[in-house]
Amino acid sequence: MNIRTVICLSLISIGFALNTQADDVQQMMAAANKFFQAKDYESALTAYQEVVAKYPRSDVADDALLMVGINYDWLAKEKQQVDYLDKEKNAFEKLLANYSKSPRIADAYLYLGQVYSGDVGVIPKSVDYNKAIQLYEKAIITANQDNQDWIKAQATGRMGQCYDRMGKLKARAAYQEVIDKYPNTPWANEARKLLKQLASTFHPKTPRPGDPRTPNP
Numbered sequence: 001m002n003i004r005t006v007i008c009l010s011l012i013s014i015g016f017a018l019n020t021q022a023d024d025v026q027q028m029m030a031a032a033n034k035f036f037q038a039k040d041y042e043s044a045l046t047a048y049q050e051v052v053a054k055y056p057r058s059d060v061a062d063d064a065l066l067m068v069g070i071n072y073d074w075l076a077k078e079k080q081q082v083d084y085l086d087k088e089k090n091a092f093e094k095l096l097a098n099y100s101k102s103p104r105i106a107d108a109y110l111y112l113g114q115v116y117s118g119d120v121g122v123i124p125k126s127v128d129y130n131k132a133i134q135l136y137e138k139a140i141i142t143a144n145q146d147n148q149d150w151i152k153a154q155a156t157g158r159m160g161q162c163y164d165r166m167g168k169l170k171a172r173a174a175y176q177e178v179i180d181k182y183p184n185t186p187w188a189n190e191a192r193k194l195l196k197q198l199a200s201t202f203h204p205k206t207p208r209p210g211d212p213r214t215p216n217p
Helices: 003-037 041-054 061-079 084-098 105-117 129-142 149-165 170-181 186-199
Strands: none
Touching: 003 041, 003 061, 041 061, 061 084, 061 105, 084 105, 105 129, 105 149, 129 149, 149 170, 149 186, 170 186
16 A cells, blocks of 8 residues: 555545534534524533533534523523532633633633623622623624624613612713613613613612523524
């Protein structure tokens, strides 16, 4: 067998292995998504973690890791266990550190910001509104894809809530910005409601909504 034949056979073998891997990854993600849609968050979490562990360099590893964090949030709500929030935070931080070129970076900044501002599935032990605002600002900056206006709207609205809870008048401007810049997003309606709340009270602070976030529009 000459060298050319060996090279050809090797390339065929590599191509077959890559196709097999791609098929395996897609099947694993499909199974994980099915668990998530069925609200079986523990099974979904395990399935997404397996994707990240087995195929960390695949095209969907960043998506799987994002979903790991989101599933921790839903489990925190479902079981009312605050300890899940640390695992949620670690998942988003790992995505930011290991997949810095990922198109899901803006999502990670947004969801990580919500961990710090307390807009998660369970009331956290503590909040850090200044840190949350920094993360929301990064979410806005990195949300540069055509379908990411919802991220900019939600991050801006969450910043407004942080300002509101800190007793700062910037909240009003943030809510108005959502309405003006992102009128066709779900958060535009939320911003209108929050503006009305500000207008009906002498004090700018409002209670933490406590509503669990949705993973994606």
